[in-house]
Amino acid sequence: MTELINVSALSVHFDTDKGKVHALDQVDLVLAKGEAVAIVGESGSGKTTLGRAILNVVPSPPGEIIKGRVMFQGENILQMSEDDCNAKIRGKLITLIPQDPFASANPLFSIGTQLKDIFRSSGEGEKEMNLKLLSLFRQLQLPADKSLLRKYPHELSGGQLQRVMIAASLLPNPAMIVADEPTTSLDVTVEAQILRLFRQAVMERSVTVLYITHNLAVAKKVSHRIVVLYAGQIMESAPTEVFFRHTMHPYSRKLLGCLPNPDGAIRDIGGSIPNLIDPPKGCRFHPRCQYAESRCSQERPALNEIEHRHWISCHRSRFQVA
Amino acid sequence: MTSYMPWIRQFLRDRLAVFGLLIILALVLVAVFAPYLAPTTDIYSVHLSERLQSPSAEHAFGTDNQGRDILSRVIFGTRITILIAVIAVGASLFIGVPLGLIAGYFDNWLSGIIQRISDIFLSIPQLILAIAIAAALKPSITTAILALSITYWPWFSRLVFAQARSLRVSTFIEATRALGASNARIIFLHVLPNVLTPIIIRSTIGMGYTILTAAALGFLGAGAQAPSPEWGLALAEAREFLPNAWWFALFPGLAIFTVVMAFNMFGDGLRDVIDPRLRISGK
């Protein structure tokens, strides 16, 4: 499998009134061409920040990428100039599907105007772009006519607007799409439909997808691989079936345990997400981990490949965790 | 008290706001201790031989057209300013907040009427309405206070109305009602605490605004009357003697500016601390 994007040692801080929030800590992530990877994490785990960092659009006051590289097609995105990034990467080779479509579309302009401006510099004429767009609409089961383009964001339903966003993300034939919880703000039935259409569209084009979500069930449906993020640290990375069959990391196991179970028991993880202004040293999960030993609070475990293409970050990875 | 510490600490970091607060405190002190701070307490008697003297060692702000020491008059004017501002804003609050609560919490003919009336009051700039009221009664400081209170309460009621109305349909109020709480209880224990923040903010902003309007009333002759040392009135009196007696026009106006500035800075800082969502500074 050829590597498309290689994130290494990515660390991001946010400056807030209460102090510096260490949102991401030495994150390593590799996506292969055509691979769909789901980043799974609770709120506050830093997954949205990760997606934004890849495009280098982390809001710069208050955020700051203090370390790391994002190697894409031989270049480090984080070192590229703004103009280069805009010209080559953003909205062209890598696109974004935002979490809340209504918050992400400017309410004062029609959809058509915004799409036209976004894709203006792609070199295509407006006509060809519109044709492509309309065929994408059709594929996503949106009414495929120009009147949709004249509408304003608030005139569409959540499901429709999100489909427009998905179409926008596919339009420039990107190498990669960062999908930031695209179905979180939608009803369950709409969600299922959109997931299906999205997966189809993606598979047809062999686009690499970084799917950000907090929902394991959704992650299972859309991904080849699952990466677990906790408090800004990668805990586990495994092929999807492997993950659900025998995940290894204590946190992942707890996550799976939280899913509603036929036996009716309600399990939670106990404890709460750590304060990222003063995060736990070493492995950030150790305060809530039943297997924690003294090493866990001192030394951060590296990502170990414990079996083929299955990595976990845990000091006890040598053993089978019972 | 300890639960307010982080707020107090954050407030103290805003130097402008602290500065404003200090000036306000100074203002209060000046008003209270006016007789001791002013060079002379004799601010009403006429000394024509000393009229319109420019600032000197003896009269730091100069003298006015009747030979009275301007510095002393400005200091005593502080009392009038505070009196008018506190009573007017206070009265508006006590009229406006209950009306707003009633109008917002209940949804009946009464709330409709209250809304219409405050809409009408809000559609006329405060100064003009205040003038009309002052003209109907005989202009004086008392009528000025009355006019200001009558014209300012809609600001409070509108503010409170919005909050009360949105809380009315909120789930937690429904739950409280389901538990059998009476309306009065709900309004006082649950709705009121939630509207306190905007009320406090509006009050501080209102102080500055009221002081300016009161001074305008004094300037136009619809408020304080001679021989009161009210600042707006002083500026009106000063006009006749321009361009020569520049000090006569400068100092009372400077006093107004300082006080209103202080309230605005304090109000801004207060708002930044207790309700960042209302920030217009875009922090």
Next chain:
Amino acid sequence: MKLTIYIARRLIYVIPILVGLIIIGFFLFYLIPADPVRLIAGPYADSEQIQMVKKQYGLDAPLYLQFLRYVLRFFKGDLGVSVYTSRPVMQELVSRTPATLELAAISLFGAIILGTFIGIFVALRRDSWADHLFRAITIGGLAVASFWLAILLQLYLGYELDLFPIGGRITAGMTPKHITGFYLLDSLITLDMKAFLNSFKHLALPAITLALPCFATIVRFVRGGVLDALQSEYVLYERAMGLSRNTLIYKYILRNAMTVPVVQIGLLLGYTIAGTLVVEKVFSWPGIGNFAASSIIMFDYNAVLGVTIWSGIAFCFGTLIADVVLALVDPREVSK
């Protein structure tokens, strides 16, 4: 079509406000004052005149009858006679409107246009010296008493430095031919450049004074709006999708920023209408504000009442126009 419906709805809403204004006028006129007769006749009337006024205004009739007559008179356009000028109040208001409208319009638009650009400018240069400078100006601008500023400007720029005239609307004899009543417009139409310059110079100081609180308010809110927009989700999305910074700012954020003054129009109109009273007085500007200011000293109640109703109407129509503009710029308004 949606827009026309929106405008119609807003117009209809103005009616209860007008009705309310009329009622308040009556209330203020007949019910509050201790002696309405004194108010109409003026404080200098003798007993014979008082009797005449009583009969003329039917103040000896029952209250509901008085109210009816008052409303009828109102619709006939009879607002009484001004004690101050001895002319019908209605006539005074109509003849003085162009002067005030010209001053108010120039001040308001100047404040909005300049304020919006400065607001965007400082928002993009946050915490720079320019940002701090304008922050000081905006805080100070809202704390300055208009009449004080007017007096100071008149003193220093008028008397001392002689850069601007100290009062009036135009130098006697230079009035341009009357077409609209707006000197700037009329002098441009008739190509009377001398008159144009002259009236412009007369406008300068009053307009600056009147515009200051509006300017300060707009800069504050636009700056806040732009800063918020820069942090918003849609700016992030547009950046992430490679929208160039220039397009982003000058097309999108500008539009978002422009809605700000429109939304604050109530506040701005309030400042402007109230401000004309004192500004016109200080600069001897022959408008409605001056009329009101003079009337109050003379206890000319008819005049004061007339001005109150006039300003209520002006406020209503001002906010109506602003709402229509908002609906044109922000498509969400029409759907509400």
